[in-house]
Amino acid sequence: MSPVLAGVLQLLALVAALGLSYRPLGDHMARVYSSEKHLRPEKWIYKAIGANPSVEMRWPAYLRGVLAFSAVSVLFLYLLQRVQGSLPGSLGFVSIDPDQAFNTAASFVANTNWQSYYGEQAMGHVVQTGGLAVQNFVSAAVGIAVAVALVRGFARSRTGELGNFWSDLVRGTVRILLPISVIGALVLVACGAIQNFSGIHEVGQFGGGTQQWNGGAVASQEVIKELGTNGGGYFNANSAHPFENPNGLSNLFEIYLILVIPFALTRTFGRMVGSLKQGYAILGTMATIWLGFTALMMWTEFAHHGPAFDLAGGAMEGKETRFGIAGSSLFSVATTLTSTGAVNSFHSSYTGFGGGLTMLGMQLGEIAPGGVGSGLYGMLIMAVIAVFIAGLMVGRTPEYLGKKIGTREIKFAACYILVTPALVLCFTAASFVLDTPSHSMTNSGAHGFSEILYAFTSGANNNGSAFAGLNADTQWFNSTIGIAMLLGRFLPMVFVLALAGSLAEQAPVPETAGTLRTEKPLFTGLLVGTIMIIAGLTYFPALALGPLAEGLAA
Numbered sequence: 001m002s003p004v005l006a007g008v009l010q011l012l013a014l015v016a017a018l019g020l021s022y023r024p025l026g027d028h029m030a031r032v033y034s035s036e037k038h039l040r041p042e043k044w045i046y047k048a049i050g051a052n053p054s055v056e057m058r059w060p061a062y063l064r065g066v067l068a069f070s071a072v073s074v075l076f077l078y079l080l081q082r083v084q085g086s087l088p089g090s091l092g093f094v095s096i097d098p099d100q101a102f103n104t105a106a107s108f109v110a111n112t113n114w115q116s117y118y119g120e121q122a123m124g125h126v127v128q129t130g131g132l133a134v135q136n137f138v139s140a141a142v143g144i145a146v147a148v149a150l151v152r153g154f155a156r157s158r159t160g161e162l163g164n165f166w167s168d169l170v171r172g173t174v175r176i177l178l179p180i181s182v183i184g185a186l187v188l189v190a191c192g193a194i195q196n197f198s199g200i201h202e203v204g205q206f207g208g209g210t211q212q213w214n215g216g217a218v219a220s221q222e223v224i225k226e227l228g229t230n231g232g233g234y235f236n237a238n239s240a241h242p243f244e245n246p247n248g249l250s251n252l253f254e255i256y257l258i259l260v261i262p263f264a265l266t267r268t269f270g271r272m273v274g275s276l277k278q279g280y281a282i283l284g285t286m287a288t289i290w291l292g293f294t295a296l297m298m299w300t301e302f303a304h305h306g307p308a309f310d311l312a313g314g315a316m317e318g319k320e321t322r323f324g325i326a327g328s329s330l331f332s333v334a335t336t337l338t339s340t341g342a343v344n345s346f347h348s349s350y351t352g353f354g355g356g357l358t359m360l361g362m363q364l365g366e367i368a369p370g371g372v373g374s375g376l377y378g379m380l381i382m383a384v385i386a387v388f389i390a391g392l393m394v395g396r397t398p399e400y401l402g403k404k405i406g407t408r409e410i411k412f413a414a415c416y417i418l419v420t421p422a423l424v425l426c427f428t429a430a431s432f433v434l435d436t437p438s439h440s441m442t443n444s445g446a447h448g449f450s451e452i453l454y455a456f457t458s459g460a461n462n463n464g465s466a467f468a469g470l471n472a473d474t475q476w477f478n479s480t481i482g483i484a485m486l487l488g489r490f491l492p493m494v495f496v497l498a499l500a501g502s503l504a505e506q507a508p509v510p511e512t513a514g515t516l517r518t519e520k521p522l523f524t525g526l527l528v529g530t531i532m533i534i535a536g537l538t539y540f541p542a543l544a545l546g547p548l549a550e551g552l553a554a
Contacts, residue, residue, distance in 0.1 A: 003324055006326055007325070017260075021264060022263060022264050025264040026264040026266070026270075028176075029261075053167035056162075056164060058501060066490070066493060070142065074109045076131075080131045081104060082095050088126065090125075090126065091125065092124075093122055099475045104116075107482070112462040113230045114341065114463075129217050133217070136228050139230065141173045142373075143371055145165060145373065149168070149500050150376075152504065158507055177228060184226075195220060198215030198216075214234075229261075229375075230341070231342040232341070238343050242322075251323050258340050258342070262369035262371065265372070282380070285531075286367070289337070289531070293360075296353075297357050300354045300357070301351060315354065318349025323345070327344070331344045332345060332354075336465060337362075341465040348466075353551040360543065362457050363535050365417070367531065381413050383527055389526075401518070416496065416499075417534060420461055424453070427456045428452055436476060440470055440476075441469070449546045451470040453542055454466070456480075460488035461488060
């Protein structure tokens with residue numbers, strides 16, 4: 001079987017698995033966030049944290065809950081790393097330095113999971129399981145909660161109430177993420193991923209010598225890192241490591257975990273707003289972009305540009321032979337079009353255009369299908385922009401799902417789409433203006449520029465993957481990327497929740513003959529075009545200096 005055919009078959013199998021999961025998972029999540037009943041374990045949690053899950057919140061109160069919970073999480077995770085050397089199960093590792101502890105705490109709470117350290121050489125069992133793995137669950141649940149709050153803003157009228165943050169947080173964790181993670185961890189263990197609490201041990205190497213390996217609760221952390229679109233690996237090699245991702249089957253399963261909740265949330269959205277067709281329109285937009293990026297990535301990595309590529313069958317540098325070009329391309333597109341950041345190959349070794357695609361996927365806003373929760377609310381923000389543009393074209397007040405998109409709503413949407421590009425481009429420019437940051441680059445020229453552009457694109461978009469050639473464990477990058485991750489996560493949430501509150505207060509607008517039909521393929525095409533144009537206009541000059549220049553010079 002040719003590698004290209006194998007790649008097509010993997011893609012078809014992935015689409016089939018996602019299609020089978022779409023309806024039951026989407027409907028289950030809609031029931032979870034619409035139910036008025038609380039499970040007994042959930043009641044224990046509410047009692048422990050002193051929350052009343054039955055009290056509805058307006059958007060400022062909902063936002064305070066998000067920010068307060070996240071601030072406490074950052075502080076807890078920071079302190080846990082700072083005292084690691086005194087904790088049992090530390091495997092002899094010392095406490096983490098302040099700048100790296102801040103960067104890691106910001107990273108995992110912001111659902112970014114950027115790592116400027118070697119996991120197997122820095123973090124013990126307590127920090128890995130009690131700190132990082134816990135944040136993999138709750139940071140993902142925060143993202144889904146904010147998305148659900150925005151959906152309620154579209155679904156409700158004449159009220160500013162968006163639900164209860166604490167209830168949404170707990171339900172997302174207990175009823176969605178935990179059950180799937182238990183089953184997924186068993187699948188990964190069956191595939192060969194490790195799951196233990198052993199210490200460091202030495203193993204013999206072929207040809208003589210020994211090598212040290214850590215044990216750890218890898219399978220259970222691996223499944224939530226993918227399912228929650230987190231991405232932080234137990235080992236420095238991340239999902240290229242055989243303890244995390246043993247074979248082709250586990251690789252395909254991990255890609256499935258990355259995509260299943262973000263795609264299924266479009267059905268949840270359709271259920272909650274009372275129109276499944278609206279959910280299908282959003283799904284169609286996400287799927288169109290995802291399939292397009294997947295096809296382009298496979299084409300650019302399979303293309304033969306010389307004798308070395310001819311012998312290898314494509315651009316195999318930096319890719320695991322266990323997965324090949326197809327499995328690596330599928331994974332790289334999935335992880336950069338979502339906010340996952342896990343990698344099973346090294347994006348710095350991709351062709352110039354392939355590396356550019358990984359960056360562009362993040363720069364679109366990671367909305368195809370995006371992170372858990374963040375992908376849906378990012379896509380809905382773009383839908384608001386699209387109907388506003390359509391309204392300007394025909395001279396009508398724009399409407400979406402029966403809500404008018406006025407001056408206030410479009411300002412919130414515009415602020416949302418401006419925050420991340422401003423962070424990426426300003427921090428990238430500062431890194432080249434100052435003398436010290438540029439010393440961290442392994443490469444010069446266009447590829448060196450891409451290393452730093454990729455780092456801030458990944459951080460501010462809460463992705464977490466790296467271009468692999470940049471030494472980011474410096475005070476400058478630990479601090480600035482940490483700030484970019486926090487601002488890139490929580491500033492957009494401010495505007496999302498403010499928009500949700502504004503929409504929930506409105507009375508529904510009756511549909512007329514002039515209303516734009518947002519469930520039709522025409523709107524899907526408009527939405528895809530809007531996304532590509534906005535991202536293209538924002539990032540094209542920077543991409544031209546980095547991956548485009550490198551690709552054209554190849």
